[in-house]
Amino acid sequence: MQKENAALLSKEKWGKTLSYIKRNKYYYLLLLPGLIYYIIFHYVPMYGIIIVFKDFSFKKGILGSDWIGLENFRYLFHLSEFWNVFRNSLILSLLRLFASFPVSVILALMLNEIGNRKYQRITQTLVYLPHFISWVVLGGIMVNFLSPTWGVINQVLKNLGFTPIFFMGKPEYFRPLVIISSIWKEAGWGTILYLAAMTGIDTELYDAASVDGANRIQKMRYITLPGIRSTIVLSFILRTGSLMSNGFEQIYILQNSQNISVSEVFETYTYKMGLGNGRYSFSTAVGLFTTVISLIMMLITNYIAKKGGEESLW
Amino acid sequence: MKKRILATMLCLTMAAGLLAGCGSKGSAPAKEETPAETTAQKEESAPAATAAEEQAAEETAAEETTEAAAEEYVMNTDPITITIMDRAPESFSYEDNQVLDKIAEITGVTLAYEIPPMSNYTERLQVVMAADEMCDVSYTWGFGATTYQKWAEDGLIWDVTDMIGDYPNLMANIPQNQWDAARCEDGRIYAVPKPHQDSVYGIGINTDWLNKLVDGKVPANLEELEAFGKLVAESDPDANGQKDTFLFSPPGVWGDGWIVQAFMPYVGGSVLPKLPDFDGEYKIRQKMDGYLPYLRWFRDMYAQGLIDPEFFTNNTYDDRTKFQQNRTAICALTVGQNITTSLVNGMVGEDVDPDLFSQYITLAPCMKPDGQDKANVEQSASNWGGWMISANVDEETVRRILGFLDWANTEEGWLMMNGGVQGHNYDTYDPETKTVTKTQEEREFDKEINSYASMASGLGGIMLQSVTAGDEISLKRAVYNTNELKDFLTTVNVVSVPSISFPAYTQFTADNPDLVDRLTNMEENFVTGNIDEAAFTSFLEDEWFPAIAPAEEEYLQTMNEYAASAQ
Structure with a gap:
């Protein structure tokens, strides 16, 4: 009897879903190209991940290459620099997360408070612009600006009576340089999401707060921030999903033999050890390893968010 | 109703566009035998010293073959289209290109270029190779790269060692040291070098x-x-x-x-x-x-x-x-x-x-x-990368490709691929200084030619120069450029360096990439004073020398045997 009821319920549920889809069939039809895109370009190629357990050979192809079990991982974990690279990647990612993530939120709040629309738009455009400069160009500018001999920054320091600082030659400056340049380049772009979320806040709340005598800071604290809280939390969870990824270009461009002890991260290491030598299986193994770490971190963050009564991914 | 039809059509168009974008470009012929196996008649990998001797024998044989081939060789000019993946700048325009039309008229070969952005050519080539979607001919920037060796090993590209002797102009314009530079560890040649200036x-x-x-x-x-x-x-x-x-x-x-x-x-x-x-x-x-x-x-x-x-x-x-x-x-x-x-x-x-x-x-x-x-x-091997032929093409097509490359290494081919068509791209040609003069009108067609897109950029170690007609300083500069190296060589001793490969060392660098990288960093840190000599030498003694010992042993044996055979 219970089984029959459950089957009936399930059938009813399916029926409702189907009739919902039928009712909104054109929306679902519009979804189709995106779905096909994801299946073809993101899911189908995933079978290639099996090469981490294979000695990939062009001649034999992905399926035909010889199985070597966990050999690629054994090789990875036994490389002398591996743990140093792991540490560098983690530290840099965490610094990036905790130092640059809040900047976009703060910047978005500040932009939202600009009363003059024209001025707000100009400011917004100006803070977005660095996002479109490639790291190659930006890296070149940084190396030139920070040069102890010819750089503008050290010229200023010299004129102020300070000793020039060899920013690119000292490992202790590498991480701050990466974080500061990341913030400068990407913080503006990161505000888009929060500004969009802010437009969804009911303006009557602000009017009511004004009637109650709330000042700007109070409105920001008690209306705007809670209004975009779920966006912030979701964005944070998603950021933890790419925790081990530091990007290749920026690090590679700022890296040199003098700061290599702190600048070698998975992206640059994989490039040199794997792709440079045509070891595709090994490179994929590194990619899989970092993805698994990121997935675990994302799951933990999502769990904490859910437990804390916040919005979560599922 | 109209809206529904429109929405349906829109979705179908988007989906069709998506599927068209990821369609296969055609089925490649089945790879039953790799060219390396069919033409190379591979022996067991011989020791490098033996390879050196074989190389010397091959050189002599090649010279004899070249002379004979020069008399017998006749280029096949039946129409054929050859696809080429090349590293060339965007300024080169291969569409509506009168030079390519003229080349097709003379040689029967229609060149169909595929030119990815120069900045990520190497990555694109690697992807194409991994996907087994190589054009008939692909340009490789360097022969020293592990990837070139790997592609050869995996049978993705033709072994042309036994065929090149049939093409007299290839053999005449590409010096032996350039062929040697293209040799893989098995002693075989898997690409035709693109000759450059000396x-x-x-x-x-x-x-x-x-x-x-x-x-x-x-x-x-x-x-x-x-x-x-x-x-x-x-x-x-x-x-x-x-x-x-x-x-x-x-x-x-x-x-x-x-x-x-x-x-x-x-x-x-x-x-x-x-x-x-x-x-x-x-x-x-x-x-x-x-x-x-x-x-x-x-x-x-x-x-x-x-x-x-x-x-x-x-x-x-x-x-x-x-x-x-x-x-x-x-x-x-x-x-x-x-x-x-x-x-x-x-x-x-x-x-x-x-x-x-x-x-x-x-x-x-x-x-x-x-x-x-x-x-x-x-005297460095003055080649500018080279041309690899896909294993997916049959032997007859390989012969056509080699025939075309042979033509590109004649003065006629070289001049056309680097200078264009007389009367359209240039006015006069001086074979002495290898210089063409151009009028302003002819300069407008410069986009039809590019040394990157040419199959041979150097003829006899000299690149084609172009000057604007009537510009005396440019003409003077062209003469200066041609003579510069000739004059400089009188002030130095030219040393010949043998072209020998060391498989154990290649394996060592592949197995110990972090150690090789570390040596470079240690050397730079020693120079900049970040580490002292004791730390540097202890790295050499404790880590570097023990790790490289097997490769060193092979190197010493190979070089000593080479020296003995050279005496």
């Missing part, structure tokens, strides 16, 4: 500073070099009121081979030198008598502030840029056609009369070892 190592010195600081005397030894360096660093030769000038800014510790010459009997080179040390013994670089003295000298220069303190941040050509910006006194060069012209024009910012070149740059040979009259220079 060049040798040398240096350029800022003439103004040289005159100002040392009365124009080119430093002849390390002491004089150091003395000159001190004056450059201290005397403010650019008169900007700041001590911001340096002797040189090398691209890495081993980037400036011109100094290495004073310590070791070769310029730059690899970890496994193919010339013996001064005592006549073969040694890996780290065991050569001059290895540590060179690094100590470098460290001393760095500590004294004579070398650009930021040299380790240099990217390709940064050393040249700093020289042109009057920041450094000396710049390492590959002296060949055009080098002085491009350097001086870059320094001045406009075209300079060649008669005035010496006012800006003094060309000089590398440093020389004690007791030697002239500095040594390696």
Whole structure:
């Protein structure tokens, strides 16, 4: 009897879903190209991940290459620099997360408070612009600006009576340089999401707060921030999903033999050890390893968010 | 209703577009046998010394074959389309290209180019190779790359060793050292080199500073070099009121081979030198008598502030840029056609009369070892990458491709691919200086030709030059460019370096990439004073020498056997 009821319920549920889809069939039809895109370009190629357990050979192809079990991982974990690279990647990612993530939120709040629309738009455009400069160009500018001999920054320091600082030659400056340049380049772009979320806040709340005598800071604290809280939390969870990824270009461009002890991260290491030598299986193994770490971190963050009564991914 | 139809059509169009974008470009012929197996008749991999002997025998055989082939060879001109993946700039336009039409008319070959962005050509090539979607012909930038060896090993590209002898113009225009550069570890050739201009190592010195600081005397030894360096660093030769000038800014510790010459009997080179040390013994670089003295000298220069303190941040050509910006006194060069012209024009910012070149740059040979009259220079294999033929094409097509490459290495083919069609792209051609003159109208069709898109950019070691008709200075410069290398070679000893590969070393670098990387970092850190000599030598003794021992053993055996067979 219970089984029959459950089957009936399930059938009813399916029926409702189907009739919902039928009712909104054109929306679902519009979804189709995106779905096909994801299946073809993101899911189908995933079978290639099996090469981490294979000695990939062009001649034999992905399926035909010889199985070597966990050999690629054994090789990875036994490389002398591996743990140093792991540490560098983690530290840099965490610094990036905790130092640059809040900047976009703060910047978005500040932009939202600009009363003059024209001025707000100009400011917004100006803070977005660095996002479109490639790291190659930006890296070149940084190396030139920070040069102890010819750089503008050290010229200023010299004129102020300070000793020039060899920013690119000292490992202790590498991480701050990466974080500061990341913030400068990407913080503006990161505000888009929060500004969009802010437009969804009911303006009557602000009017009511004004009637109650709330000042700007109070409105920001008690209306705007809670209004975009779920966006912030979701964005944070998603950021933890790419925790081990530091990007290749920026690090590679700022890296040199003098700061290599702190600048070698998975992206640059994989490039040199794997792709440079045509070891595709090994490179994929590194990619899989970092993805698994990121997935675990994302799951933990999502769990904490859910437990804390916040919005979560599922 | 209309809206529904429109929405349905929109979705279908989007989905169709998506599917069209990921459609296969056609089924490749089944790969039953790899060309390497069918044509190479591979033996078991022979020891390198044997490979060297075989190479010598092959050279003789090739010469004989070339002579015979020259008489017999007739190019097949039946129409065929050959697809080419090439590394060329966007300025090259292959659509509505009259030069390509003319080439098709003469040779029967229609060239269908596929040109990805230059900046990520190598990555694109790797993807194409991994997906087994290679064009009939693909350009590879370097033969030293592990990937080229791997593609050959995996049978993705044709082994052309036994076929090239049938093409007399290929054999005539591509010198033996270029063929040797394209040899893989199995001793076979899997790509046809793209011949380029000849060049040798040398240096350029800022003439103004040289005159100002040392009365124009080119430093002849390390002491004089150091003395000159001190004056450059201290005397403010650019008169900007700041001590911001340096002797040189090398691209890495081993980037400036011109100094290495004073310590070791070769310029730059690899970890496994193919010339013996001064005592006549073969040694890996780290065991050569001059290895540590060179690094100590470098460290001393760095500590004294004579070398650009930021040299380790240099990217390709940064050393040249700093020289042109009057920041450094000396710049390492590959002296060949055009080098002085491009350097001086870059320094001045406009075209300079060649008669005035010496006012800006003094060309000089590398440093020389004690007791030697002239500095040594390696005659480098002056190829500019090469052409790989896909294993997916049949042997008949390979023959057509080789036939076409053969034509591209004739004066007619070379001139057409680099200069275009007479009367359309250029006006006159002077075979003596290998220079074409162009009218302004003809210049408008320059987009139809490009040395990157040419199958052979050098003929007899010289590149085609173009000058605008009536521009006397350009004409003078063309003559200067052609003679530059010829004149420079009279001041140096040209040393021949054998082309031998060491499979165990290649394997060592593949198995120990982090150690190889670490050696480079340790050397730079020793030079910059971040680590002391004890730490550096203990790294060599404890980690480097034990790890490289098997590769070293193979290297010594190979080189000693080579030396014995050469006597």
